[in-house]
Amino acid sequence: MSQDAQRRYQFEGVPIEPVQPGTNLLVAGPPFAGTKAVALRMLAAGELADEGLVLVAADDTAEAILEDYTGVGGTFNRGRMAVIECAAPSANNDDENVRTVRSPSDLTGIGIEFSSLYEGLYTEGVERVRIGLFSISTLLMYAEELQPVYRFLHTITGRVRSAEGLSTCVIDPTAQDEQTISSVEQTFDGRVDVRQTDDGGDQLRVRGLPDQPDGWQPF
Amino acid sequence: MPVTVLYAHGDDPGRTATAKALSDAGLDVREAVTLDEAVETLAATPVDCVATAYDLPDGNGLELCSTLRETTPDTPCILFTDVAASEIDTTAFEGLVAEYLPSGTANADERLQELIDELVTRRSQVGYPLPDDEDARLAALEQYEVAGQSAQDTLDRLTELASRHFDVHRAFVGVVGVHEERFLSCQGPDLDPLAREKTMCTHAILEPDVLVVEDTRQDARFEHNDALERLDIRAYAGAPLRGSDGAAIGSFCLTDDEPRSFSEAEIAYLRLLADEAAEQLDLRRQLRAAQTEGEDG
Structure with a gap:
């Protein structure tokens, strides 16, 4: 394997070819089509290479997203993984790996916790980090204006680019109009569409990235 | 043209040392001791980036960022502080979005300079989508x-x-x-x-x-x-x-x-x-x- 191929982020078990460090992916699909599960599997694939992980859980509690993460075969390793949840803090939460921000509308708070965790992993020598954002739709729903959401997404994707990380950020196309999605998509390097076919099969399609399978792939 | 940075921090010698490190790295640094002084500098001088302590003698760094968003919303802002992320009160500042960098680590000044460079060249705090090219x-x-x-x-x-x-x-x-x-x-x-x-x-x-x-x-x-x-x-x-x-x-x-x-x-x-x-x-x-x-x- 060439050095370049080794540096790429791989997605064992998901029909997506490895991508360059610094890639930001928009994962678009309705909740019922297993969109969250695909994104989590893409993140859990990093465990094969002992990569770090930061999950931003705007839709759910940290406990719930970690349960989903374990459900796709992941193991929450406190040495290099952390979650930001956006809910009322549970009593006496002094878990350094679970940070709590008051609400999904507090993009400043989420951004600060994100940078703090990312910077912390970097300081501890975890150089390869995957980021999961669940979901942009929730941030859009809570935000009064779009500008802070763009600013927040630029912050996350900018960090991922400069630190040569990987992000998968989920959006629900049934909750947003196509103009909003395509303007949000502008911040990302590629898009993974997820859908469920009439016979109940899950499929995904990668767009905007080189060397990826053509068209819809079952998974 | 060198990148101009406003650096707000109430305490010497910490401020002077960081300002010197940034100047040595080729940045044009404007120092401010208070929130008032920082706001005055912003009104008088165009800056490319703002780095600020969280606690300022007459306010805090998020208030400074808030002023920045009203006047020149594209300008990136970094909270450069030893205050823990969880101790920062964002209640009144939900939509600002600022960077956060701990100032207590061994190579903090160097990281600050890198982060300023990234934010300015990548325009990564703008509130709108950017064209690819x-x-x-x-x-x-x-x-x-x-x-x-x-x-x-x-x-x-x-x-x-x-x-x-x-x-x-x-x-x-x-x-x-x-x-x-x-x-x-x-x-x-x-x-x-x-x-x-x-x-x-x-x-x-x-x-x-x-x-x-x-x-x-x-x-x-x-x-x-x-x-x-x-x-x-x-x-x-x-x-x-x-x-x-x-x-x-x-x-x-x-x-x-x-x-x-x-x-x-x-x-x-x-x-x-x-x-x-x-x-x-x-x-x-x-x-x-x-x-x-x-x-x-």
Whole structure:
């Protein structure tokens, strides 16, 4: 394997070819089509290479997203993984790996916790980090204006680019109009569409990235 | 030109040491001891980035960031502090979005300098989508800037033609610069330069073709935009002005103070006007380039 191929982020078990460090992916699909599960599997694939992980859980509690993460075969390793949840803090939460921000509308708070965790992993020598954002739709729903959401997404994707990380950020196309999605998509390097076919099969399609399978792939 | 940074921190010698480290790295550093002093500096000097402690003698770093967002919303802001992330009260500042960097680590000053560089070069705190080819687009725009001045009469004729043809509130030609849109020619009520995150052309330059918004209040991208309310913009059609390399430097726009639709024929006509304006600008750019070459040779 060439050095370049080794540096790429791989997605064992998901029909997506490895991508360059610094890639930001928009994962678009309705909740019922297993969109969250695909994104989590893409993140859990990093465990094969002992990569770090930061999950931003705007839709759910940290406990719930970690349960989903374990459900796709992941193991929450406190040495290099952390979650930001956006809910009322549970009593006496002094878990350094679970940070709590008051609400999904507090993009400043989420951004600060994100940078703090990312910077912390970097300081501890975890150089390869995957980021999961669940979901942009929730941030859009809570935000009064779009500008802070763009600013927040630029912050996350900018960090991922400069630190040569990987992000998968989920959006629900049934909750947003196509103009909003395509303007949000502008911040990302590629898009993974997820859908469920009439016979109940899950499929995904990668767009905007080189060397990826053509068209819809079952998974 | 060196990157200008405002660094606000109440305590010496920490401030002086960090400021010196940034200066040594080639940055133009303006120091401020208090929130008031920092706000005064912002009002007097354009800066590319703000780094601030969280606790300031007369306020905090988020208040400073808040002032920044009101005046120059694109300017990135970094909280450079030894206060833990969880101790920062963001309650009144939910939509600001600032970077956070711990100041207590061994190589903190070096990381600060790296982060400033990343934020400035990647424009990673702007509140709007950026075109893929933004650097090339801005470089191209620079070539057209001067062309725009010499094309004033031509552009005025074209916007007048637009205003006679369409029954709209405004017809104008705007170019989307690094931080704001400037209006080269406008028929209808005057337009002052407008922050990029407030303008519709910011979105129009991302489109392959004409962007039509029949009712701004029905479009998630624009419904909460107070500048559009202030300027009586309820409907919009904008055709990209493409430079010779294909990058959109701005748009030829029609806006109305009431929701309205635009027919296929109207959109086609607008496209003609945009192409004509773009060609007029490009001819002047070429003429200028040839003249400069002649003078040099």
